[in-house]
Amino acid sequence: MTEERLGVGMVGYAFMGRVHSQAWRSVAAFFDLPVKPSMTAVCGRSAADVKLAADRFGWASVETDWRRLIERDDVQIIDICTPGDSHAEIAIAALEAGKHVLCEKPLANTVAEASAMASAAAASTAKSMVAFNYRRVPAVALARKLVAEGRLGTIRHVRAQYLQDWIVDPEFPLVWRLRKELAGSGALGDIGAHIIDTAQFISGQLLTGVSGLTETFIKDRPGGEVTVDDAALFFGRMDGGAVASFEATRFATGRKNSLRIELNGSDGSLSFDFEAMNELWVSEGDAGFTRILVTEPEHPYVGAWWPPGHGLGYEHTFTHEIRDFLEAIGTGAEPSPSFADGLRVQRVLEAVEASAADGCYKEIP
Structure with a gap:
């Protein structure tokens, strides 16, 4: 055949x-x-x-x-x-x-x-x-599975950060990511979009309103004026009753690619940091956190790769992403996240920008 x-x-x-x-x-x-x-x-x-x-x-x-x-x-x-x-x-x-x-x-x-x-x-x-x-980091997919199974109970707190430091140097040039007409926004859209999607994916809840602020620390660089934010912070409510806080910055000196998510529920908590991407920390009941090394064959995506304990890297998340896309095309399923999901994230980004501009809480349509 x-x-x-x-x-x-x-x-x-x-x-x-x-x-x-x-x-x-x-x-x-x-x-x-x-x-x-x-x-x-x-x-x-x-x-x-x-x-x-x-x-x-x-x-x-x-x-x-x-x-x-x-x-x-x-x-x-x-x-x-x-x-x-x-x-x-x-x-x-x-x-x-x-x-x-x-x-x-x-x-x-x-x-x-x-x-x-x-x-x-x-x-x-x-x-x-x-x-x-x-979404395709095995530890993140496992976190979603634990929440969907009810292992954490009712989710009450969602905390998300994305911390980088690649433009701390004021002599770093004016690349396209620092120009609004090309990038749309700065840290907010570039890395803030990731933590919005990841937080909504793991928690199974959508943001319904936000209050935020943005800041541009270095307004002029070699090549011209910076027209986007360097950092964005915001908090909000989610449709399942959780409260959430978010921080996206490219000025966290010493942090290279630290995407951090923590969820606290009525029956447990979980914590993830991409700089230790093969680990998920889970607390159930009133116990402290336990480290799960997410490299076992039964963990999401992992069975296709290496023996247990042989960690995966950044590039594997894209292979998983394309695997899922091809699977949807071949079987007729609807891919996720869809363009409708992307639009939902875009509405959150717009609401944060609007809130930062006038200081008011913004509902998300």
């Missing part, structure tokens, strides 16, 4: 393009899939640079216009790894052409763009998913 293969066309080849390429290369080698991917083409504006990327990362051909990529008959999946200002245009065109779409987070730069993308996804027969990869 001939196995079904789907051609993948990826737009963008920088940081996210590199890690997505690694995932597309490895996914079929470790997971049994209903459909398998072919790395058909990568797209970028510079013909010379995109050719180098294709040769290094394993793509069969190149394009310099994403419209041409979508038109190709040998491409059935479009993977969007570009800055947020181009997500909506590319995704909507791809969905209207009947292509499956995987789009990096945050889904868009504005609620209006995200809403248009969600509407296009709802109207299309093709599958679409937003790439919140931290």
Whole structure:
């Protein structure tokens, strides 16, 4: 029997393009899939640079216009790894052409763009998913399982932080992530979106309202004015009765990629830090916390990889993400998180920005 293969066309080849390429290369080698991917083409504006990327990362051909990529008959999946200002245009065109779409987070730069993308996804027969990869950390997936099974009881507190330090140096240049017209927002959208999605995913609850503040510590850098936030803090209520607090900053000196989540429930608590990504700390009843090394074959995703105790890394979360996307395409299931989920996160981001601007609590539509 001939196995079904789907051609993948990826737009963008920088940081996210590199890690997505690694995932597309490895996914079929470790997971049994209903459909398998072919790395058909990568797209970028510079013909010379995109050719180098294709040769290094394993793509069969190149394009310099994403419209041409979508038109190709040998491409059935479009993977969007570009800055947020181009997500909506590319995704909507791809969905209207009947292509499956995987789009990096945050889904868009504005609620209006995200809403248009969600509407296009709802109207299309093709599958679409937003790439919140931290859902696919085995310890995070296990945390979700424990909450869904009721092991923590009623969730009362959700605490989430995402702490980085890569722009602490005032001489760090004005890259695209520091320009609002390209990135939409700063730490809030770049890493705050991740903790919003991860907190809602693990808890099974959605934010219904927020109060927040933002700050830009270094307003001018080599290359021009910084037009996004450097840090965002906010608290809110969730639809299951929990209260929640969030902190996203790229000025936490010494913290490299510390995505932290803690949930406190009536019957127990759990705690996770991505800088120790193979560990989940769980407390049940009135006992202290116990460390679970999430490397056993029965843990989510882990059985496809290495023997117990051989930890996984950042790149594996993207392989898991693409595995789940291909599984949904092959079986006809709805991928998660959907574009509608991405829109929901975008509404939270907009509410935080609005609250920071006028100092008022904002309900989330």
